[in-house]
Every structure is written in structure tokens, then in C-alpha cells.
Amino acid sequence: MNETAEFGRAAVDWIDRLAAVSEPGPGVTRMPFSDEHRRVLPLVQEMMEDAGLSVSMDAAGTLIGRRKGPAGAPVLLLGSHQDSVRQGGAYDGAMGVVLPALALKAIRGEELPFAIELLCFADEEGARFPTALMGPRALAGTFDMASLELKDPDGISLRRAMTDFGLEPEELPGLKRDPAGIIGWIECHIEQGPVLEAEGEALGVVTAICGIERHAVRLTGQAAHAGTVPMALRRDTLAGAAELVAAVEARARGTDGLLATVGALRVQPGVVNAVPGAVDMTVEIRAPEDAVREAAGTALTDAARRIADARGLEVEMTRTYAQAATPCDAGLQDALEAAIRASGGEGRRLASGATHDSSAMADLCPVAMMFLACRDGVSHNPAEYCPPEVMGQAVAAYTTLLSRMGAEGR
Numbered sequence: 001m002n003e004t005a006e007f008g009r010a011a012v013d014w015i016d017r018l019a020a021v022s023e024p025g026p027g028v029t030r031m032p033f034s035d036e037h038r039r040v041l042p043l044v045q046e047m048m049e050d051a052g053l054s055v056s057m058d059a060a061g062t063l064i065g066r067r068k069g070p071a072g073a074p075v076l077l078l079g080s081h082q083d084s085v086r087q088g089g090a091y092d093g094a095m096g097v098v099l100p101a102l103a104l105k106a107i108r109g110e111e112l113p114f115a116i117e118l119l120c121f122a123d124e125e126g127a128r129f130p131t132a133l134m135g136p137r138a139l140a141g142t143f144d145m146a147s148l149e150l151k152d153p154d155g156i157s158l159r160r161a162m163t164d165f166g167l168e169p170e171e172l173p174g175l176k177r178d179p180a181g182i183i184g185w186i187e188c189h190i191e192q193g194p195v196l197e198a199e200g201e202a203l204g205v206v207t208a209i210c211g212i213e214r215h216a217v218r219l220t221g222q223a224a225h226a227g228t229v230p231m232a233l234r235r236d237t238l239a240g241a242a243e244l245v246a247a248v249e250a251r252a253r254g255t256d257g258l259l260a261t262v263g264a265l266r267v268q269p270g271v272v273n274a275v276p277g278a279v280d281m282t283v284e285i286r287a288p289e290d291a292v293r294e295a296a297g298t299a300l301t302d303a304a305r306r307i308a309d310a311r312g313l314e315v316e317m318t319r320t321y322a323q324a325a326t327p328c329d330a331g332l333q334d335a336l337e338a339a340i341r342a343s344g345g346e347g348r349r350l351a352s353g354a355t356h357d358s359s360a361m362a363d364l365c366p367v368a369m370m371f372l373a374c375r376d377g378v379s380h381n382p383a384e385y386c387p388p389e390v391m392g393q394a395v396a397a398y399t400t401l402l403s404r405m406g407a408e409g410r
């Protein structure tokens with residue numbers, strides 16, 4: 001068996017062992033600061049120790065495996081998250097800890113001019129508390145202490161869950177790191193989309209994590225009898241909404257990298273024999289470049305107004321949420337691409353439409369992400385799957401990347 005195949009086999013072993021620690025039911029359910037979280041930590045620790053790392057846990061519940069560097073040397077941060085969504089997959093998060101651990105094991109004997117910390121964050125998904133990314137936010141100094149009072153569906157506050165887990169939430173502000181001592185953060189993650197698989201590529205380099213904005217749209221017209229009001233005299237809000245849905249799709253199809261979605265639509269009165277008098281809908285826009293996203297938001301707001309005017313409707317379109325894009329570091333992207341090419345891939349560049357730990361780490365240091373091909377683009381689902389050969393290739397790329405960064409004395 002060659003080295004890449006061995007990496008793939010070892011990755012499958014660890015993924016299976018970690019996935020077995022789950023609430024009952026299909027797929028993986030591992031909430032932060034839960035019994036499952038507590039039970040998975042000794043396994044992650046074993047995996048880190050197997051890679052020669054010394055393991056500790058910080059006040060945010062982040063498990064940290066550290067590989068020493070020369071005195072005063074900077075540190076390179078690697079990792080991802082332990083938690084899942086409810087009935088999620090085995091790869092999302094966990095894989096981003098397993099693969100670098102295997103790479104660090106492979107280069108155990110090699111000397112590097114920097115230290116490495118492998119981080120396993122407690123809560124990325126936000127599936128238990130209405131907040132997320134606490135681990136990286138604590139390191140970046142952007143964690144809002146007021147979030148500690150947020151409650152899970154059982155009424156347990158984040159503060160209480162952490163305290164019960166043996167953590168000291170009051171120590172969170174002290175976790176803030178000095179960016180001067182940090183080379184960067186590199187995360188690998190299942191793509192959660194179909195792009196790499198469609199192109200026959202195992203691995204990809206993330207250019208940016210898309211920014212997101214959301215709008216609430218309300219169209220108001222006149223509810224009326226479907227049999228008595230002639231077509232020319234109607235103020236049909238659903239027909240107007242349909243035009244806007246088509247405009248949203250056309251804008252995104254015609255703009256490189258732009259994604260736009262009408263995901264929710266509510267029709268009133270919503271009966272078979274009435275002209276709809278009101279429609280509430282959402283518009284979500286994502287793009288790797290903020291200017292592209294904002295231009296789309298403005299253009300679609302104008303389009304909504306034009307469509308409403310032409311049909312005698314009233315429209316209210318309000319931006320309810322906005323989150324800026326996170327560009328990945330150009331130098332780390334090039335280094336990742338070169339390492340992927342050395343392992344036989346192309347180093348295809350693509351944007352991430354989903355948020356990751358990297359989004360919060362970008363407030364601390366340069367970030368980069370490697371994506372792994374995902375079967376049928378399925379994720380946040382028990383059917384999520386990444387082939388062993390893809391994972392093996394990713395471990396090989398990590399070893400190349402770390403060795404080369406070492407040789408360059410970064």
C-alpha cells in the first residue's frame with residue numbers, strides 16, 4: 001500500500017471512531033458541551049498524542065494539541081470543529097482535525113522553524129445555542145461575553161453549560177492571542193457542495209468565504225375574487241413576486257460568483273379562488289466579493305420597486321442581515337495550491353458559500369482553507385461522504401505544505 005492510501009485508511013478509522021460518539025439516531029449529532037462532546041475529547045486527545053502533540057484545553061473548550069518549535073518561534077494554527085448539526089455527517093468539522101493530525105504524525109521527526117497548534121473547536125455550527133464560533137472568537141478577541149446568557153432549547157444558558165463542562169467562562173477574554181506571534185490559520189473542510197466532484201478534482205483551494213446579506217420583502221396589493229376581477233384591473237402580489245424571483249435568479253446567473261436565493265415565500269390569503277393580496281418573501285445574496293454582493297442588493301431593491309410600480313403594488317424591501325466576505329490569504333493560497341499540485345491535483349480555486357471557523361479566525365491572522373470533494377454535494381446530512389483516497393491526498397498535501405513552509409523558514 002502506498003503512503004497516500006495508508007493516510008486514507010487511517011483517516012477512515014479516525015472518522016469512524018469519532019462519528020460513533022453521537023446522540024442516538026441517524027448520522028452524527030454532537031452538540032457542544034454535551035455528554036457526547038465530553039466523550040469525544042479523549043479520542044481526539046489520543047489522536048493528537050499519537051501525532052506527538054501535547055494536549056490541553058482552553059476556557060472556550062477548544063482542545064489544543066501543541067507541537068513545540070524553537071524558542072520564540074511563531075506558531076502555525078491548524079484545525080476545525082468537533083460539533084455537528086443535528087443528524088449531520090461524519091466529516092463536517094471532525095475531518096479538519098483528523099487530517100492535519102495524521103500529517104503531523106507523518107512529519108513527527110522533521111524539524112520545523114515554527115510551532116504548530118492543532119485546534120479542535122467546541123462549537124462552530126451554532127446548533128445548540130443561538131451563537132457560534134466561540135473558540136476562534138475568543139482567540140481573536142471578538143467574543144461577545146453577553147452571548148454567555150443565551151439559552152439552548154432546554155433553557156440552559158451557555159454560561160451554565162460551560163461551567164457544568166468544567167470550564168471557567170470568565171477566563172474567555174484572557175484567551176485573546178497576539179497576532180504578532182501567529183503565522184496563520186489553515187483549515188481543511190468537506191466542500192459541502194458539488195463543484196470539485198463535478199470537475200473530478202479531489203482538493204480545492206478556497207479563495208474567500210462569501211459575504212451574506214438577507215432581505216425581507218413585503219408586496220402589498222389587493223386581495224380579490226378570482227372570478228370577478230378582470231386581469232387588467234388586478235393588483236396581484238404573487239405575480240409580482242414571481243417576476244422578482246426571476247429577477248433574483250437572472251442577476252445571480254449573470255454575475256460571476258454571485259449566489260441569490262428566494263428561500264421563503266408566504267402568500268395571503270393563499271386560497272385557490274382569490275387573487276393574492278400580500279406576499280412576504282426573503283432574498284438571500286452571497287458573494288466572495290462584498291462590492292458584487294452589495295451591487296446585487298441595490299439592483300434587486302430597484303427591481304422590486306420597478307416591478308411593484310408597474311403592477312400598482314406597494315413594496316417594502318429591508319436588509320435584515322449583512323456579513324462581510326472573508327478573503328483568504330494570497331500567499332497561503334499559493335502554498336496550498338503548490339502542495340495540492342505536488343500530490344497530483346490541480347489546486348482548483350473556489351469560493352466557500354458557507355461560514356467556517358476560518359471566518360472568525362480571519363480577525364486574528366491570515367487564513368486559508370483546503371476543500372475536499374464531497375459525494376453528490378451532500379452535507380449536514382447522514383449521507384455526507386468523502387472518499388478515503390480524497391482524504392489520503394489531503395494528508396499528503398498537508399505534509400508537503402508543512403515541510404515546504406518549514407524549508408522556506410516561514
Ligand SMILES: [Zn+2]
Pocket residue numbers: 081092093124189356
Ligand atoms: Zn463545518
